[in-house]
Amino acid sequence: MATIKDIANRLGVSVSTVSKGLNGANDISEQLRQTVLDTAVEMGYTTKQMRSKTNKKICLFIENIEYETPEQFGYDIVLGFKQSAFKEQYDVTVTPVTPLFQSTEKYDNYMLRHGYVGAFLVGFALQDDWIAQLDTTTTPTTLLDNYIKKNPNVCYVGTDSFEGIDDAIEHLTSLGHKTIAFLNGSAHSMISEQRKQAFIDSMTAHNLPVKEEMMPYGYYAADCAKEYLGILLAQGATAILCGNDLIASGVIAECRARGFRVPEDISVIGFDDIPLSAKLTPPLSTIRQDRLELGRSGYYTLHSLINHTSISKTMLRPQLILRSSTATVRAI
């Protein structure tokens, strides 16, 4: 476990400055105090007070998403959640789960048995046991990218897919693209369904044709491109919007393998803006989700639910990041 000295070394400040930051003293700047707290969390520091508290225990359950290193999608979500919770002395446990794990015990029972006052659920699928149980849960619960109707104990946080996808289609049409495909992530995910609807809405608003074969569900990994790219190219796609950056990286590699250049022959846009995106060849244009803020919003809404304020939904704005993977449509 990190010590105060470790944090001081990382930040290049004195031990007493770190100590002041952790204890909320008034004689260091607010900005430095925040940096100390954020760094303490990132390094795994916990205060004595937190270790002894039992009534402020919350859990972050994570499924289907990698989060161990900064390169992975889930890392900043977990970090943002922990950073915000730390500032209000919550004790956060991160627990990876599987469908099997969920089948062994009911969600509310698990929460009660472990003394958790609330949880943030990240990466769950629509058919998961615990998701079905959320219709009636009495435990304060925030979900990333999943919405539960009418239960005042549950909140949804996410990024507005509609605005992000509309920005991407707007950009592609400004480059002359008309035959645009959407290689989506997995079915059985609320967010995949929402993005498909967003794609349909935006294409329709731009008077472009919408065909079922041009918006297949794949899965959230690079390999998915191998399976679906051929179908999309055969239908004349000149631009491919992807369900995440990993799929986009697969599309770029697979285009190259088939003798197509990106962006000269095919334009590609990703989703998420994970660190990989900027390092691809060509650097990937993508719809950015602010994952640190998703984590922080996850905490804030959960904290609200625990305090009996029933927030049903908090959405963040996406941002279209333009790099070098799109170009004017090729003349035929």
Next chain:
Amino acid sequence: MATIKDIANRLGVSVSTVSKGLNGANDISEQLRQTVLDTAVEMGYTTKQMRSKTNKKICLFIENIEYETPEQFGYDIVLGFKQSAFKEQYDVTVTPVTPLFQSTEKYDNYMLRHGYVGAFLVGFALQDDWIAQLDTTTTPTTLLDNYIKKNPNVCYVGTDSFEGIDDAIEHLTSLGHKTIAFLNGSAHSMISEQRKQAFIDSMTAHNLPVKEEMMPYGYYAADCAKEYLGILLAQGATAILCGNDLIASGVIAECRARGFRVPEDISVIGFDDIPLSAKLTPPLSTIRQDRLELGRSGYYTLHSLINHTSISKTMLRPQLILRSSTATVRAI
């Protein structure tokens, strides 16, 4: 202006306890500290620090909504906003505005000239000059009940009309009602349009007929019932959902004037749950909006925007409060 002694008297605690609460001392309970802060705001107390600060000035602009007394719709919204802002040393100015006021100066110019770092806009209409300017504003701005597309500097907070209206229709159909009318508030309001759509969606989902004449736009005052009730009754309405509680109070009075009993002949449901609702004869069933929390969410999202976190939307859950203004449909 209220003094520390005034606050101590109101709460029945010592001056030193109030002082500790205001200064964030650790030796009083968190709950008492919150109560001291909330009461200080309600009584108009400001700290020396707040009066001298110039870089934390924010404004709450309010139009078309009364907020001077606890009975009025806007009171708790303003209070919740000020309470939350006070805890983080923001200086809040409440400024009533009119369309004429907005035509005299551009929104961004006004904000700049007064040194405001952000604003919460409550009660504005779609055709207002300042609303049109929000498409491109660079000032952090949160709106109650209005959504601006794609501008990362603007956030929308509100109550989920869809769930609230669906709960009400669900309740009325469980009592056997099939001919249900919706006497809406003013047109030219995003929230009125949203609620009309919510009514259409819910009626359709319950396999009930949707007719344009059964969901007129009125205006957000009791008198509106005089004008529209006749049309709704003539079409056989047995239940009337209203755009707010004032309209519902007018509907109850007007039913009585025409010889109809509420709820025996006509069921009535309001919207908002202002203090008046419980005092009506019969006490009004209504879709509750938590206005204190709307104000607090207004502050939280504005604070996020000021700190460059682009929240686009935060929605609260409504709650159907059942009192005595609905009953089983009368046998014909």
